[in-house]
Structures are given as structure tokens and as C-alpha cells.
Amino acid sequence: MSEQRLLLSGNEAVALAARDAGVRLGTGYPGTPSTEILEEFDALGGHAQWAPNEKVALEVGIGVSWGGGRTLVTMKHVGVNVAADPLFTLAYTGVAAGLVIVSADDPGMASSQNEQDNRRYAVASGVPMLEPSDSQEAYDFALQAFTLSEMFSLPILFRMTTRVCHSKTVVKRKEPTAAPPSRAYQRDIPGRVMIPAYARPAHRRLREKLHKVYDWTESCGLNYEILNDLSLGIITSGVTYMHAREAAPDASFLKLGATYPIPVEKMRVFASKVKRCLVIEEGDPYLEEAARAAGIPVEGKSEAFRFGELNVSRVRRILAGENTEPAPETAGGVPPRLCPTCPHRLVFMALGRLGCVVAGDIGCYTLGVLPPFEAMDSCVCMGASIGVGLGLRHAMPDAEAKRVVSVIGDSTFIHSGITGIVEMVYNPPKTGHVVIILDNGTTAMTGLQEHPGTGRALDHQPANQVIIEEICRAIGVTDVHVVDPVASGVEEFESLVRKCLDNQKLTVIVARRPCALLERKLKALNAASQTVCSGT
Amino acid sequence: MKKTTNIVVAGLGGQGVITASDILAEAAFRAGFDVKKSEIHGMSQRGGSVSSDVRYGEVVFSPMVPEGEADFLVVLDPSQIEYNRHVLHPQGELITPDIFFDEDEGISDLDDLDADETIPITKRTLNTAVLGALSARLEIPESAWLEAIAANLRSAYLNDNTEAFLFGRRRNNSGA
Ligand SMILES: Cc1ncc(C[n+]2csc(CCOP(=O)(O)OP(=O)(O)O)c2C)c(N)n1
Numbered sequence: 001m002s003e004q005r006l007l008l009s010g011n012e013a014v015a016l017a018a019r020d021a022g023v024r025l026g027t028g029y030p031g032t033p034s035t036e037i038l039e040e041f042d043a044l045g046g047h048a049q050w051a052p053n054e055k056v057a058l059e060v061g062i063g064v065s066w067g068g069g070r071t072l073v074t075m076k077h078v079g080v081n082v083a084a085d086p087l088f089t090l091a092y093t094g095v096a097a098g099l100v101i102v103s104a105d106d107p108g109m110a111s112s113q114n115e116q117d118n119r120r121y122a123v124a125s126g127v128p129m130l131e132p133s134d135s136q137e138a139y140d141f142a143l144q145a146f147t148l149s150e151m152f153s154l155p156i157l158f159r160m161t162t163r164v165c166h167s168k169t170v171v172k173r174k175e176p177t178a179a180p181p182s183r184a185y186q187r188d189i190p191g192r193v194m195i196p197a198y199a200r201p202a203h204r205r206l207r208e209k210l211h212k213v214y215d216w217t218e219s220c221g222l223n224y225e226i227l228n229d230l231s232l233g234i235i236t237s238g239v240t241y242m243h244a245r246e247a248a249p250d251a252s253f254l255k256l257g258a259t260y261p262i263p264v265e266k267m268r269v270f271a272s273k274v275k276r277c278l279v280i281e282e283g284d285p286y287l288e289e290a291a292r293a294a295g296i297p298v299e300g301k302s303e304a305f306r307f308g309e310l311n312v313s314r315v316r317r318i319l320a321g322e323n324t325e326p327a328p329e330t331a332g333g334v335p336p337r338l339c340p341t342c343p344h345r346l347v348f349m350a351l352g353r354l355g356c357v358v359a360g361d362i363g364c365y366t367l368g369v370l371p372p373f374e375a376m377d378s379c380v381c382m383g384a385s386i387g388v389g390l391g392l393r394h395a396m397p398d399a400e401a402k403r404v405v406s407v408i409g410d411s412t413f414i415h416s417g418i419t420g421i422v423e424m425v426y427n428p429p430k431t432g433h434v435v436i437i438l439d440n441g442t443t444a445m446t447g448l449q450e451h452p453g454t455g456r457a458l459d460h461q462p463a464n465q466v467i468i469e470e471i472c473r474a475i476g477v478t479d480v481h482v483v484d485p486v487a488s489g490v491e492e493f494e495s496l497v498r499k500c501l502d503n504q505k506l507t508v509i510v511a512r513r514p515c516a517l518l519e520r521k522l523k524a525l526n527a528a529s530q531t532v533c534s535g536t
Numbered sequence: 537m538k539k540t541t542n543i544v545v546a547g548l549g550g551q552g553v554i555t556a557s558d559i560l561a562e563a564a565f566r567a568g569f570d571v572k573k574s575e576i577h578g579m580s581q582r583g584g585s586v587s588s589d590v591r592y593g594e595v596v597f598s599p600m601v602p603e604g605e606a607d608f609l610v611v612l613d614p615s616q617i618e619y620n621r622h623v624l625h626p627q628g629e630l631i632t633p634d635i636f637f638d639e640d641e642g643i644s645d646l647d648d649l650d651a652d653e654t655i656p657i658t659k660r661t662l663n664t665a666v667l668g669a670l671s672a673r674l675e676i677p678e679s680a681w682l683e684a685i686a687a688n689l690r691s692a693y694l695n696d697n698t699e700a701f702l703f704g705r706r707r708n709n710s711g712a
Contacts, residue, residue, distance in 0.1 A: 007565040007573075110576040134572070134599070167574035167599035168561055239599070246597040312602035332619030334548060336584035367582065 024069025233274025386420025668704025
């Protein structure tokens with residue numbers, strides 16, 4: 001069998017596996033560290049598209065699977081919160097063609113608002129989970145995930161972390177197997193229409209399937225022992241396995257790649273072979289709690305190591321039984337900041353001068369919280385700016401409520417701001433409200449991805465465009481302004497906001513000016529397509 | 537088993553840290569080593585601190601260079617030297633663009649270097665020149681480096697960068 005040797009990031013490896021598995025459609029919503037998977041899948045010739053948010057992406061994925069095509073759905077960890085509603089019931093209905101959901105977790109929060117451990121989602125929803133530890137495993141496991149999904153008729157939660165997604169490691173690619181057989185659509189009313197009468201047996205079916213998956217995780221090759229010096233045994237998964245192999249080269253290991261259902265008996269047998277057995281894992285004590293609940297004598301890590309990423313040095317401290325850590329090096333580090341020519345700057349300058357209470361949101365513009373602007377009061381999750389702003393207006397005394405504005409980016413508005421505008425129109429605060437939509441024509445934060453408001457699809461080719469101001473008007477906002485904050489300047493923008501605040505109506509201001517980096521990228525794309533056109 | 541070689545490349549967002557470490561990792565990969573390369577990216581376009589770890593050898597486990605174990609620390613922006621120094625092994629070597637500065641020849645900063653017609657290094661090719669200097673200290677064949685450079689840079693910039701790389705490599709070979 002011929003083999004190709006490649007140097008790939010975990011994200012690239014998943015994209016390649018999706019191509020080799022014959023995935024019909026890749027869909028998702030951008031989010032670090034998952035974003036490059038769909039971009040790479042597109043670059044490899046796959047059919048990839050950005051959905052307006054993760055919930056819609058998963059719903060489209062469900063349809064593709066039932067329609068007979070394998071599907072890959074990608075998102076960052078917090079995206080699974082948004083997609084959780086379809087996820088939990090999809091576990092009941094099951095899939096037809098393979099459906100794999102990538103959850104890219106971000107321990108250490110390199111670029112996220114929390115460090116939730118999505119292994120908990122596998123348990124909560126009853127969805128089997130695989131956890132690769134490098135790009136080779138990302139490739140191998142992803143290929144296998146599609147067949148597993150079909151074998152058990154369940155979606156697979158493919159849990160990656162920042163270091164697995166973004167590290168490049170060597171991948172040996174096998175000869176791609178033949179494309180999966182195409183499946184005809186089959187109607188299955190009791191299996192897919194989750195009215196209570198059909199959902200009750202569906203829940204029982206899910207639990208029965210999970211027994212079978214459990215038998216598989218207990219016996220599959222993804223969960224294996226490396227027996228070495230038996231005085232120390234380490235149970236681990238994901239990239240932590242790599243850190244631990246290096247920190248304790250002579251130890252014995254139980255390396256887990258299929259981590260839900262947790263192979264508890266495998267852990268018990270392993271623990272009985274070694275003198276001291278440690279569970280070393282990043283984030284929550286997920287495996288550790290399962291071992292303890294099963295009465296397996298293991299040591300875990302102290303609470304100090306629950307936070308942030310692990311690395312070789314931290315694993316060494318865990319092995320030494322330490323429970324405190326030296327403070328990390330911070331002096332001299334430069335935090336990210338808004339680009340010098342970023343149009344968001346002017347908006348935050350104006351809001352700062354006006355002394356507004358700013359219910360903020362997530363995107364590049366969250367950097368408006370940092371000096372010199374310091375013009376943001378809150379940031380919770382995508383779309384929260386509008387609801388939080390409305391709530392503040394409901395609760396605060398009128399004189400203060402009048403200073404509240406909500407600030408949200410264009411991609412974030414499409415993702416989850418539209419329902420906020422509906423709430424504003426339906427339940428307006430006494431003092432009205434002002435929502436500023438920072439429309440820089442791109443999803444800048446995650447690396448300039450397209451969205452339904454840009455008029456271009458994932459591959460940057462023309463697409464139907466959703467017009468933000470028309471949505472707002474259609475919902476019933478009568479006071480809608482579209483301005484270019486750079487062209488108008490800070491003074492004029494500031495006076496517009498002041499006027500809108502004084503009006504006490506329901507107002508949306510679309511501050512429209514393309515991101516400076518976007519203009520460069522589009523130029524480069526244009527140049528590239530022209531060379532292709534003029535080439536032979 | 538032979539020891540893993542650990543290199544950290546650091547600088548500020550937009551300076552080319554990622555491209556430089558991509559070239560380095562690819563050169564080691566083409567030379568047949570096991571390679572791992574890791575960095576945190578996602579927000580770096582906004583000028584923050586960026587660093588990238590590259591490790592190669594017979595078998596590499598963790599993708600991150602452990603604290604105090606870097607054999608080489610390449611820093612492209614002087615402001616980032618102290619911030620990253622803790623990764624360096626006590627016997628490790630710090631490499632910065634000022635290895636090309638030479639007071640005697642009137643080259644004391646990047647502007648001088650850029651202006652000097654006898655030295656094929658400009659601000660745009662500085663990173664590849666620094667990689668050249670690094671390459672003189674590593675056991676990766678020159679051909680692997682040149683292939684890696686070609687694979688990672690646009691063809692329009694290739695000649696100048698190759699020239700700068702070779703200059704950096706030769707100059708550091710002769711110990712100048
Ligand atoms: C549920 C969820 N999905 C994805 C993300 C990652 N993410 C954060 S902000 C953002 C969008 C930013 O785009 P936009 O609102 O247009 O603001 P910009 O960065 O362009 O200023 C994304 C994709 C997230 N934090 N939460």
C-alpha cells in the first residue's frame with residue numbers, strides 16, 4: 001500500500017480525512033481553534049460552507065446525513081452550546097450516513113471567553129467521543145469516526161484542543177479507500193419525529209446503543225496500554241499524552257483515544273498492574289472522576305492544574321505531587337490590540353467620550369475594553385450584547401438607562417443578534433435603546449471569514465447577501481442609520497449617537513467600513529484569480 | 537535515542553514568526569526527521585506577542601518546547617527577548633537580527649542593513665537571513681532548507697529570500 005508522508009496541522013489532517021472519507025458537505029461556523037478545518041476542506045476540493053451559526057450548521061448536517069451523505073460539522077467548544085439543542089435529540093434519532101461533529105476546545109483560552117471542557121457534552125448527550133493527540137491521530141481517528149458513526153448510527157463527537165488543532169506533526173496518509181456507498185433517503189417516522197410517544201423508545205434505543213459502543217471502547221485499538229516500568233502508571237488522553245510521555249519516559253501508560261463511553265474496566269485492569277496510578281488530563285477531572293466512581297484507586301491532579309493548558313513542565317509538577325505553581329512569565333508580553341487603521345477605533349473613542357454604558361459582544365471589537373478606549377462594560381457570549389443592554393435599560397434608573405448602548409459585530413449579529421433585535425422591538429425599554437452594529441464586512445476575529453452579510457461564500461465567490469439594515473427595518477426598528485465612521489469622523493459619529501440616545505426610540509446604527517485587513521486580503525485573492533485566468 | 541532539537545521563534549504579530557517557523561519545520565521534515573511545531577494563533581494579526589515552537593529528532597512527543605530546554609531562541613523583535621528568555625536552556629543560544637550588525641562596517645541597525653548594497657539583506661528578507669544563520673548551527677541539509685523556502689514563499693520573493701538565506705548561512709558558517 002502506498003503511503004504519503006505529510007506535515008500537517010491537526011485541522012488540516014481532519015480536512016484531509018474528511019476528503020478521504022468522501023464527505024459530501026462540511027459545514028460550521030468559524031471559531032478558534034476550529035476555523036481552518038473547513039477552509040482546508042474547501043482548498044482540497046471539498047464542498048464546504050459557513051452557516052450563520054453552529055445550531056444551523058448541525059441541523060444542515062443532520063439533513064445531509066439523513067439524505068445519504070457523510071457530513072462534517074465544525075465549531076469551537078462554545079459553539080457546541082449553541083448547537084446543543086439539535087445535538088441532544090440527534091443522539092435519540094441517530095444518523096444515516098456518518099456525521100462527525102468537531103468540538104475544538106480551548107484550554108487556556110488562547111482566544112475564547114471560557115475554557116469549558118466539552119468531554120462533558122459527550123456524557124450529557126450520550127454521544128460517543130474520540131480524542132486525537134496529534135495530527136496523525138486526527139487523520140486516522142477522523143477517518144474511523146465516519147465508519148463508527150454509521151456502525152452505531154450515532155453522531156461522533158470529535159474532541160480536539162487548541163494544541164492538537166494548531167500543531168503541525170507528521171502524518172502518514174494511507175491510500176484513500178473507495179468513496180462510501182451512497183445511501184437512498186429512507187423515511188423513518190418513529191425514528192426521526194421526536195414526539196414524546198416516539199422519543200421515549202428512542203431514548204431507550206440510545207442507551208442500548210451506548211452499551212454496544214461501550215463494549216467497543218473497552219476492546220478497540222484506540223485505547224491501549226504501554227507497559228514499561230510498573231512502579232508508575234499514567235492514564236491519559238489527547239495532547240496530554242504527549243506531554244506525559246516526555247515527562248515520564250519510563251512510566252507505563254493507558255492511552256485513551258475513545259473516551260466516551262469511558263472504558264472503565266480497562267482503567268481498572270491497568271491500575272491493578274501498576275504500583276502508583278495517576279490520571280493526568282487537561283481541564284476537568286473527567287477520567288479521574290469516572291475512575292474514582294468505579295472504585296479504582298487512582299491519583300488525580302491538584303486543583304491548580306485544572307486551569308489552563310498542560311505542558312511538559314506542568315505534568316512534571318503533577319507527577320511530583322505539587323499543588324501550587326510559580327506565576328507565569330508576563331513582563332514584556334504584548335497583548336493584541338485593535339489595528340492602527342481599524343474602523344472600530346472611532347466608535348469606541350466616541351462611546352468613551354459619551355460616557356456610555358456599553359453592553360459589548362465578541363469579536364475584534366471586544367478589544368475596545370483595553371486602553372486607550374476602555375469603552376466596554378460586558379462581554380458574555382455571542383449575541384449577548386443586545387439582551388444584556390435591554391436588561392440593563394429595564395433595571396437601571398431612567399437617567400442612567402439612557403446611556404446604555406449595545407455594540408455587536410456584523411458576523412455576530414447574523415450569528416445570534418437578530419433575535420435580540422426581535423426582543424427589542426417586542427419588549428422595548430421605556431427609554432428606548434441604541435444598538436450599534438460594527439459592520440466591517442467580515443468575521444475579522446477568527447481570520448477574515450465570510451458570512452451571510454458579506455455577499456460572498458466560504459470560498460469567497462459571490463453569494464446571496466443578507467442586508468443587515470433591511471433585517472432591522474423588517475423586524476420593526478424605525479430608526480435605522482447607516483454610516484461610515486471613518487468618513488464621518490469621530491465628532492460626527494459621536495453627535496449621531498448622542499442624538500439617538502436623547503431620542504429614546506429604538507435605534508440601530510450600522511457603522512459600516514471594511515476591515516483594513518480585509519481590503520488587503522480581497523486584493524490578494526483578486527490578484528490570485530487573475531493570474532489563474534491569464535495562465536494557460 | 538538522539539536528543540530532540542528545540543527551537544523557539546518569537547516576535548510580534550505580523551512580523552513573519554509563523555512563516556519563519558513553517559520554513560524551519562518543513563526543512564526538518566524534508567530532512568526526514570520527526571517534527572512537531574506548535575504555536576498559539578488566532579488573534580496575532582493585532583500585533584501581540586507571538587511565539588512558535590519547533591522540535592525535531594528521531595521521535596518527538598510534546599509539540600511544545602519545555603521551559604528552559606530551547607537549544608535556540610530566535611527573536612525577531614528586540615522587545616520580545618526578555619519575555620521569551622525563560623525558554624532558553626542555560627547552554628542555549630539566542631539569535632537575533634543584530635548578528636548582522638557590525639559597528640566597524642557602519643551597520644548598527646536595520647536601516648543601515650537595508651541600505652547597505654553589499655549585503656543582500658533587506659527588511660523584507662531579514663527573517664530568511666536569520667534562518668540562514670540558524671541553519672548553519674543545525675544538522676539539516678541545505679537542499680532541504682531551499683525546498684522549504686520555495687514551498688512557503690511566493691515565487692516573486694523567492695530569489696531575494698534565497699540569496700538572503702544563503703548569505704546568512706555562509707556568513708555564520710565562517711564564524712564572522
Ligand atoms: C458560539 C461562538 N461561536 C464562535 C465564536 C468565535 N467568534 C468570536 S467572535 C466571532 C465573530 C467576530 O466577527 P464580527 O462579529 O464580525 O466582529 P469582528 O471580529 O469582525 O470585529 C467569532 C466567530 C464564539 N466566541 N462563540
